[in-house]
Amino acid sequence: MKKLILIAACTLALAACTDPEKERQAQEAAAAAAKAAKEEKAEGVAKQYDMAVAAQDWEKARIHGGSLLDIYKDTDVAARIEPGFAEVKAKAEAARDLRRMQGLWQYNTVPVGTKGSQISASIYSKERVDVDGSGPKPVQLVFRDHPEWKRHAYLVLQAGDFRCPQCTVKVTVDDGKPVNMAAWRPKTDEAIAMFITDQKALWKLARKGKSISIEFPVKAGGTRTAVFETGGVDASRMPGWWN
Structure with a gap:
């Protein structure tokens, strides 16, 4: 040419x-x-x-x-x-x-003695949230499958606390309507965690859209909302979680 x-x-x-x-x-x-x-x-x-x-x-x-x-x-x-x-x-x-x-999720497998392994999938909130006036901090959402404690879904705070021995949280998928879900705070000081009772429904909501927002009550008064971009979750990393 x-x-x-x-x-x-x-x-x-x-x-x-x-x-x-x-x-x-x-x-x-x-x-x-x-x-x-x-x-x-x-x-x-x-x-x-x-x-x-x-x-x-x-x-x-x-x-x-x-x-x-x-x-x-x-x-x-x-x-x-x-x-x-x-x-x-x-x-x-x-x-x-x-x-x-997809890169927002973390997956872990931890041996639990001779009883098997704990597997988990966790993600941090899109924006940090100020729950007690000490400044914005990440909120973590965790799905966990333990050989003894079985399956749970819970939120973890780095400061402050939940106002929730027994309470209700509001979960919204993308721009949909909020869904009320029961939640509870275990009597322990080891971690600032609040469990969502119906982990099966929460898992389905997390996989349904690009993001979910969870509104939860805090000890400092009122409620706070954490948004999690859950759309990239790899369900195969949590076998048996109603895939």
Whole structure:
């Protein structure tokens, strides 16, 4: 292809000294050769784009598609992919957001003597929450499966305390309606934790949308709300939790 462009350029130079019509034709030939070369390069990128779309690798498809519409924007190939590229970008953004939410979760397996292992999945609140006037601090949501204590779901504070020997919390999925759920505070000073009684329902809500918010009563007075971006939870890491 480079050789073709060189020949066209030489023809243009010779024609300039002889015949205007030949000069015009030489210019057209050179332009056509340059366009053909650009189309060929664009086709190479398009193949990578098509492969990424077929594999549903939306982030890679967005990179190749963006290259086509930027560097090769005036090619036939770019014109072909342009109508569907907005959808590819949207899917790429969703994939990136899902990967971000997946990284918010922590999974642990801890041996418990000879009785088996405790497994847990935990996540910190999106924003820190001030529960007692000492300043905003993270709130943690934990799902735990213990060989003796069985399955539980609970909130953990780093300061302050819950106003809750027995109480009710409000759980909201995304922008839905709040759901009242019973909760209780164990009589212990070892950890500032409050258990959600229906852990099965809470687990289902955590998996249902992108986020859940939990409004809970605090000892300092009133209620506070912690938001957890739960949409990236890997249910396979908690086998038996009503997957």
